[in-house]
Amino acid sequence: MNYARFLTAVSAARKPSAIRLLSEAELQQRSPPSLISLAGGAPNPDTFPFRSATIQLKNGENVTFNEATMKRALQYSASSGIPELLTWMRNLQKNLHKPPTASHSPEDGQMDVCVTTGSQEGLCKVFEMLVSPGDNVLLDAPTYSGTLAALHPLGCNLINVPSDHHGIIPSALKDILSRWDPLEVHEPASSAPKVLYTIPNGGNPTGASMTTERKQEVYKLAQQYDMLIIEDDPYYFLQFEKPWTPSFLSMDADGRIIRLDSFSKILSSGLRIGFVTGPKPLVDRVVLHIQASTMHTSTFTQLMVAQLLHSWGQEGFLQHVDGVIEFYRTQRNAMICSAEKWLKGLAEWHAPSAGMFLWIKLKGVSDTQQLIMKKALEKEVLLVPGGVFMIDSSQPCSYIRAAFSLSTPEQIDEGFRRLSSLIKEAL
Numbered sequence: 462m463n464y465a466r467f468l469t470a471v472s473a474a475r476k477p478s479a480i481r482l483l484s485e486a487e488l489q490q491r492s493p494p495s496l497i498s499l500a501g502g503a504p505n506p507d508t509f510p511f512r513s514a515t516i517q518l519k520n521g522e523n524v525t526f527n528e529a530t531m532k533r534a535l536q537y538s539a540s541s542g543i544p545e546l547l548t549w550m551r552n553l554q555k556n557l558h559k560p561p562t563a564s565h566s567p568e569d570g571q572m573d574v575c576v577t578t579g580s581q582e583g584l585c586k587v588f589e590m591l592v593s594p595g596d597n598v599l600l601d602a603p604t605y606s607g608t609l610a611a612l613h614p615l616g617c618n619l620i621n622v623p624s625d626h627h628g629i630i631p632s633a634l635k636d637i638l639s640r641w642d643p644l645e646v647h648e649p650a651s652s653a654p655k656v657l658y659t660i661p662n663g664g665n666p667t668g669a670s671m672t673t674e675r676k677q678e679v680y681k682l683a684q685q686y687d688m689l690i691i692e693d694d695p696y697y698f699l700q701f702e703k704p705w706t707p708s709f710l711s712m713d714a715d716g717r718i719i720r721l722d723s724f725s726k727i728l729s730s731g732l733r734i735g736f737v738t739g740p741k742p743l744v745d746r747v748v749l750h751i752q753a754s755t756m757h758t759s760t761f762t763q764l765m766v767a768q769l770l771h772s773w774g775q776e777g778f779l780q781h782v783d784g785v786i787e788f789y790r791t792q793r794n795a796m797i798c799s800a801e802k803w804l805k806g807l808a809e810w811h812a813p814s815a816g817m818f819l820w821i822k823l824k825g826v827s828d829t830q831q832l833i834m835k836k837a838l839e840k841e842v843l844l845v846p847g848g849v850f851m852i853d854s855s856q857p858c859s860y861i862r863a864a865f866s867l868s869t870p871e872q873i874d875e876g877f878r879r880l881s882s883l884i885k886e887a888l
């Protein structure tokens with residue numbers, strides 16, 4: 462694929478940092494031990510006040526940083542991520558998704574991975590790489606408010622693709638794309654969309670999950686109109702039923718999928734570990750942006766997670782994921798049970814098959830903003846008014862988002878009892 466047409470002027474202008482190349486760990490590793498480096502401006506770790514660390518795991522084992530490892534953990538590292546974590550993640554992606562691009566040549570979009578500080582950083586850098594002012598960008602709203610916050614300032618035109626509780630409706634996407642001639646999308650003056658963004662599993666805020674068939678139809682349309690698909694998938698590992706739905710990455714014959722993964726919902730949100738997986742020419746561009754911004758995700762955090770993952774192996778990791786799935790399935794069931802108990806007749810919802818959110822339509826309430834931001838707080842129940850997830854948040858929205866991640870089943874039940882009473886008062 463020709464990726465040049467997708468890059469913004471800013472991304473195309475990014476150049477590798479010369480100083481980073483000189484001081485990159487791999488350059489030093491490739492060089493003979495006799496090399497004396499007076500190049501890198503890295504600080505001397507002997508001056509750091511930290512000696513070692515032991516992190517206790519719930520399974521009784523420890524992640525230990527001895528003095529030598531601690532010095533490495535506290536030092537700069539490669540912008541794309543530390544080798545141990547990158548290798549582990551590349552192998553996981555190949556085993557889980559079996560991407561056709563794994564066998565491509567680098568220039569032909571070979572699957573590559575880089576570490577980001579949460580998938581939020583990945584999203585922000587991918588959007589900056591692909592979205593220019595005035596571009597038409599396709600996405601299915603309501604969508605994650607963090608995505609809208611990253612996209613709106615880029616001055617693009619967000620086109621909503623109709624969706625339902627099974628995600629994007631392919632026929633609606635086809636109708637939208639029929640405004641353009643697929644044979645003309647490569648014309649310099651063409652305004653045809655180049656990017657489609659979606660959250661394929663356990664959508665935030667809708668809880669929607671795309672079916673395999675819909676993904677295949679959407680991928681074919683992306684091929685027809687030469688678009689890239691940004692697969693923002695932090696809830697992939699929170700799919701309650703197996704087999705998990707095949708990802709867009711697993712069907713990416715062309716190298717047009719940019720996938721964002723996150724450890725936030727399964728290992729830790731505070732450690733800020735995310736991944737961009739995609740064609741090497743595009744991942745390389747994200748890394749250039751990392752070089753010029755954060756330089757890299759915390760080496761300490763990456764090493765801590767890498768040690769854990771290497772001790773678990775993929776099998777141990779997936780066993781841990783199974784435990785997380787059981788927790789959120791139980792939470793989902795509790796919220797659905799309370800919704801049926803307290804909201805029947807007052808609201809409508811679809812039970813999600815993944816993620817941590819319930820998207821609730823309040824009957825007879827045209828806009829939930831005031832109800833939630835004022836009245837619900839008076840009743841001491843906090844939810845999110847649906848307007849914040851819409852492309853135009855000023856439009857009235859009769860939905861609210863409820864998360865079943867943090868509260869206990871008892872708290873969820875009491876929360877919905879309070880919600881029920883305030884809806885009745887509002888009506």
Ligand SMILES: Cc1ncc(COP(=O)(O)O)c(CNc2cc3ccccc3n(O)c2=O)c1O
Nearest residue numbers: 579580581582605660665693695723725730735
């Ligand atoms: C679809 C989608 N894509 C990317 C991200 C970012 O995740 P990362 O890997 O941790 O950077 C998210 C995280 N979503 C949320 C985060 C959050 C953090 C504090 C407080 C509230 C939050 N609420 O409400 C959220 O939905 C997401 O849902």
